[in-house]
Amino acid sequence: HWGKQELPRLKLIWKNWVLPKVKFFHWLANMDRCWTADRLQRRGLQHHPRCLLCDQEPETIHHLLVSCTFSRQVRHDTLSWL
Numbered sequence: 001h002w003g004k005q006e007l008p009r010l011k012l013i014w015k016n017w018v019l020p021k022v023k024f025f026h027w028l029a030n031m032d033r034c035w036t037a038d039r040l041q042r043r044g045l046q047h048h049p050r051c052l053l054c055d056q057e058p059e060t061i062h063h064l065l066v067s068c069t070f071s072r073q074v075r076h077d078t079l080s081w082l
């Protein structure tokens with residue numbers, strides 16, 4: 001995970017002024033260490049077959065943050081509200 005091209009992005013996470021728990025979440029997401037269904041499956045743990053928010057695709061961190069239709073709608077609504 002710590003390829004040379006990854007380092008500037010990780011440095012950016014730590015330098016920005018955001019709440020520590022948000023920083024930590026971004027760090028976990030970048031390292032693919034969030035307990036999403038794909039990770040639970042790799043560890044042989046109980047998991048849902050599809051994303052609980054949209055019920056359309058397998059739950060991965062990339063799906064939740066980028067491609068999930070439900071997450072996208074929430075993001076869109078939040079930005080509109082702001």
Ligand SMILES: [Zn+2]
Nearest residue numbers: 051053054068
């Ligand atoms: Zn989804």
